[in-house]
Amino acid sequence: QVQLQESGPGLVKPSQTLSLTCTVSGGSISSGSYYWSWIRQPAGKGLEWIGRIYTSGSTNYNPSLKSRVTISVDTSKNQFSLKLSSVTAADTAVYYCARDPSGDLPLDWGQGTLVTVSS
């Protein structure tokens, strides 16, 4: 059973870059036909898809965030990462990483990590 765990700073200053890592356990990030996604959820609000990456390095991003988002994968560490630049208070949210079977939306989710943007 694959497990995903987000990690990273819980507090980021405005205008800085938010950086999160998702560690995958219970399976290799390189095996199988899976995409690896990031989704976020502001407190009391709905889900927002951020983007995803395939182990080949191919990426898809939410058009509204595309200019600020970079998702990368490190197969040697069985991890994938999210970088969101020029953050503002509107980027405060719980950030989830997830695994998507090829052709489908996220099936397996991490527990989520709260990132607050504040000075």
Place this chain on the structure above:
Amino acid sequence: QSVLTQPPSASGTPGQRVTISCSGSSSNIGSNYVYWYQQLPGTAPKLLIYRNNQRPSGVPDRFSGSKSGTSASLAISGLRSEDEADYYCAAWDDSLSGPVVFGGGTKLTVL
């Protein structure tokens, strides 16, 4: 403003059947699969329905999904107190809104 439209709330009594709607357009629900997620308070979303009407292993058959045109529905039969949660629909989107869009979520209350 979410691309997919859901009612903000729904309710039912134990044992009842409730449905939650999700309205979209030709670029998302009209031409792609619909997915449904359940989010219990303080937890990560859980996939309930994929590819319009398929249930992942372990999801009770009390949960069912359907799609017609640019709308979709999630039905929960034999409602239980533990079904009280937020429910989200999602779909691929072929327009500039995509590639993945979510509904705004429906808070289900079991009375």
